[in-house]
Amino acid sequence: MERLLNFVYAYRAFFTFLLLEILCAWLVIQNNQYQSTKYFNSSNHLVARMNQTSQNIREYFSLAEINTTLAQENSLLHKKLEQREQTLQFLKLNRINDSAMFNRFDFVSAKVVNNTTKYYKNFITINRGGDAGLEPGMAVISSGSVVGKVKSVSNHFAVLISLLNLDEQVSCMIKRTGHFGTVQWDGTNPSLVSLKYIPRHVQPAVGDSVVTSDYNAVFPGGMFIGKIKEFNLNKEAPFYEIKVELGLDFGKLAFVDIIKSRLKKERDSIEHVTIGEPR
């Protein structure tokens, strides 16, 4: 026993090294697990405050651009609302039959405090948290385009897992043909994502819109992701390799909307009963 202790003491540097590296590896693996409430990330109060101050300074230089984008989005929404009103009046459908279904999505607006696009695993910090009713797993959009999901939440801040993150996958479909696939970032170009699992018999075209599908309970169906930029079918491959150009410039993200899905619990529980425990 004494010799063992002597041995450990003689190589204490190496054993400390091993211990610390194992601890770090464990932290890395833990952190890669999907959606969790954790303390040691940038939703931490002090860290988020520092980032917010820094963002406030940076934002000052792009105020004009942000204002223009918001104004454009506002006018577009007004136009859409007006058109919808007209249609509803014409069809005499103003009366809503199922208010639960009609009100199933609720929106919370938030400001981006911190954002990266150039790492393999990018995250976005926003200035709304548990106090505004945010929970891990909620969907986040900006100007009607997909941004990502909420990963962890503190009282006043939340960290989002960006669509530009190797771990993030979103169920989607090609709007024109209606075929389902999955969108995932490949880690290199922050304006392109890959569209996977589109089978051979589909005929995609350059410029087709890719939108979220109704298969996920997180995002409302039909949220814009991007347009097909190029596609390619290898001889033996069962699926296409498709590159989608994102509709949103993630580098200029300033405001986002968090979608609270009121019926998510109901949908999850009925799927749970029939299909079983989710993975």
Next chain:
Amino acid sequence: MSRSGILQFVSFFVYVIVQTLILKNLVLFNTGFCFVYVAFILLLPIETSALVLMSLGFVLGFIIDIFYNSLGLHALAMVLIAYLRNYWLGAITPQGGYDLGTVPNLKSNGLQWFLVYLMPLVFVHHLTLFLVESAGFTLFWFSMLKTITSLLFTLTIIVVLQYLVPQRSRI
């Protein structure tokens, strides 16, 4: 605490703040990152024991990780180079050995030695960082590109800082 101890203590926080608030937003050509905080571990006096280096490396990496939302990643790379540092210093001892209390910086042994000292350690740090972040070898060549551009960027900044901030060759 001695004068140099206080200076090291202050520089720890300066590195954290500069890294997380300024350099985090500075990315060149989509691939060049600057992780100047590694210089904190690499510029500690030569006699510093591996245990102290690794503990400091772990704490510094952990704090950086909190800002980067990448728990454990920077800490892992930092502990690795903190462990390798003293072996590498031993391997590149100049003729006549080190004087007691030497700081391994540009002033004590010259630019050429300083670059030979920095380059492999910073390279290992960046490579570990990008490979572990991409969780495997699928993006190996892209990670390699990132590593080399970031290596050049980080080295330039460290060397420029050596000229800008007055250095002492011993503690």
